[in-house]
Amino acid sequence: MNLGHTLRWAVHLRPSQIGWRLLRRLQRAFLQLPMGAPNGPLRFLTDPWPGNAENGKRIASDGRILLLNLEHRLATPIDWHPCHKPALWRFTLHYFNWLADLKAAGRADAARALIADWIYQNTSPRSEGWHPYPLSLRLFAWLRHAPFVLEGADEHFRTLFLSSLDAQARLLPRLIEYDVGGNHLIKNLKGLIAASACLPTHIDGLSAWLEALRKQVDEQILPDGFHYERSPSYHLQVLVDLIDISDLMQEPPAWLNETIERMLPALATLRHPDGGLALFNDGDTGDAVLLEALDRRFGKPAPLPLLPDAGYARLEAGDMVVIFDAGLCCPDHLTAHAHADTLSFEMSVGTQRVIVNSGTYAYQDPDWRNYFRSTAAHSTIMVNGQNSAEVFATFRLGRRPAKAELFRDGDWIVGRHDGYRHLGITVERRLRLTAQGLEGEDRVIGAPNPLFSACFHMPSRDEEASGQFIRLSSEGQLAVHEGQYAPHFFEKVPARWLKLSPEPAGSNAISWKINRL
Structure with missing residues (x-):
């Protein structure tokens, strides 16, 4: 690694980022998984985004999963940490967003078996499945799909699932990615807000996490409505995160819905006529099913000729x-x-x-x-x-x-x-x-x-x-x-x-x- 490159990168870091990074490294050696209580959710989340039934059938019937164009064996004994797969792929496996695919295929039995296997095998909070980013996404995914996986479940699975949900919600506040910021921090806060809105032992934190989100939105969403990382893909992710948070609130704050309204035409500006995203900075052309679902819900706002801040x-x-x-x-x-x-x-x-x-x-x-x-x-x-x-x-x-x-x-x-x-x-x-x-x-x-x-x-x-x-x-x-x-x-x-x-x-x-x- 070139020392000059590193110095020219490091000089731009915020002192708080360096402090949080050092704290996280010290914390890792002493991190323990908290005990969870099997308290039933006070309410459930909405589920507006469709899953892929074909992938759900592949998981349930063939014991194989397709994520990010790479396939993996997902039959017992399951390897939740396949070293031959890239880190991004392994993170995506631990997100559990693919529960939507099993739901589309009507296979709650397979979902319960995979969730139980994950809980039994992933007991160390220092493993990558407990990194705060996949932890945040998994917490939200499990809360979102709780009605699907709990319907018809026996008492043993119900206790196992709800206890793990509570444990994950207890651990996440200790791991918030202040050292990274950006879309990662939005994901952390989304998981914490969902847990506070749904789990009875976490409800006291809702106001504080919403205020933390408001501060991040003020910083991260530019006046022209685009996300400050200037990636169409991550702009889309953050937009969906804010929509999900708005959906789980009985009375969403005005600033949240106003932000969503600003972000929609900014997204349209970076979409090609084929409906997909432009390839600036990291990302891809986008999930066509997700983009179509956005269009059905919000219509197709007119693109803007200029995003002067982005x-x-x-x-x-x-x-x-x-x-x-x-x-x-x-x-x-x-x-x-x-x-x-x-x-x-x-x-x-x-x-x-x-x-x-x-x-x-x-x-x-x-x-x-x-x-x-x-x-x-x-x-x-x-x-x-x-x-x-x-x-x-x-x-x-x-x-x-x-x-x-x-x-x-x-x-x-x-x-x-x-x-x-x-x-x-x-x-x-x-x-x-x-x-x-x-x-x-x-x-x-x-x-x-x-x-x-x-x-x-x-x-x-x-x-x-x-x-x-x-x-x-x-x-x-x-x-x-x-x-x-x-x-x-x-x-x-x-x-x-x-x-x-x-x-x-x-x-x-x-x-x-x-x-x-």
């Missing part, structure tokens, strides 16, 4: 849509899901994505993690073959843009950033969408004879797939490279990326057009 712009002309990122990478203290993607854009013609960013693929894959985070993996401008932000380790950034601008200049939208200030360079991209297609002007300012290029990623290696919709033209020098496209986690397909360089070399500007055919 730094996104949306251009539309005919059946063409362009989504442009000219914002900062992330909150400076929270770099986990940031990519070096400033001034990147994605483009659709109808429901066909024709220019994309490469996606995320995996968090813990050392061969691919920081390729997918790199500037070269995005449809943006790259100087001297370097990243516009120093991506390293799994979730860290060293140097990154300190200033990013997004503004209109007549019928052009203009983005500018200083991620290459160590080279004495500012980078600018100007975009204009007309009925004929997208025009772009890329420029580097501040250094003589710069070496820079514009990258354009296409979601398929098949030239005809995008070529039937668009054609890139420029007086610059064009090179074609093999690339990778990851529309979902652990799904990676061969793709193409085009590298456009100024002609003659050393020029500080290049113009290009993507013509609609």
Whole structure:
């Protein structure tokens, strides 16, 4: 690990983060699982999100589960900590969100057997299943699906299940992720609010946890309605979390519903005409079933042309849509899901994505993690073959843009950033969408004879797939490279990326057009 990278990352951490991180490490050695009491819930949560009946049948009948495009044997004896699976996948297994799939398949018997097996096998609070993030999601999932799993259950299972619920709700307040913050902290508070609303021995904490959530919402949701980690995927997650919290309240506070109303059009701004999410920062194109359920419930709010605080712009002309990122990478203290993607854009013609960013693929894959985070993996401008932000380790950034601008200049939208200030360079991209297609002007300012290029990623290696919709033209020098496209986690397909360089070399500007055919 490069010491310079680490120092440039650490200098942005808040002192409280460092303090909480040290406390958590000391705490881990002495952590004990509290005893739980089998108290029945005062009330149950609503269940508005549909499950996948096919996956539920696979779990119950075949003893196999499909999560994040990876399958695993889920028949006794169950391996709840498969070391051959990535950490994100193992976390997802411990979320128990897949209870919705068993519910859709009508297999409460299988749900009870798996829950009981988990309780018997996961008795150490220092194992990954008790990490506060999966703990928060599992606590909420068990409370949400309690009516389903308890109906027809014998007294032994009922006591086992309710005692474990109570124990999890007692442990979570000791593990709140103040050292991480962001969407993790929202998940922690969601679990605690649900426990306080549903479990009789936790009701006294409801007001305090709601106030803690309000403070986080004030910090994390920007004035334009977008989540401050600037990832469409995590914006969607936080939006659903807040909807779930609102649903469990008999009288939701006004600030909560007002926040949801602001977040919905912000989400629409980052959705392509195919209904999926744009690939900026970490995440994927989204769960189509979840997005459709959101649309059925809330309708389809009109996208916004500009999210000035998050730094996104949306251009539309005919059946063409362009989504442009000219914002900062992330909150400076929270770099986990940031990519070096400033001034990147994605483009659709109808429901066909024709220019994309490469996606995320995996968090813990050392061969691919920081390729997918790199500037070269995005449809943006790259100087001297370097990243516009120093991506390293799994979730860290060293140097990154300190200033990013997004503004209109007549019928052009203009983005500018200083991620290459160590080279004495500012980078600018100007975009204009007309009925004929997208025009772009890329420029580097501040250094003589710069070496820079514009990258354009296409979601398929098949030239005809995008070529039937668009054609890139420029007086610059064009090179074609093999690339990778990851529309979902652990799904990676061969793709193409085009590298456009100024002609003659050393020029500080290049113009290009993507013509609609």
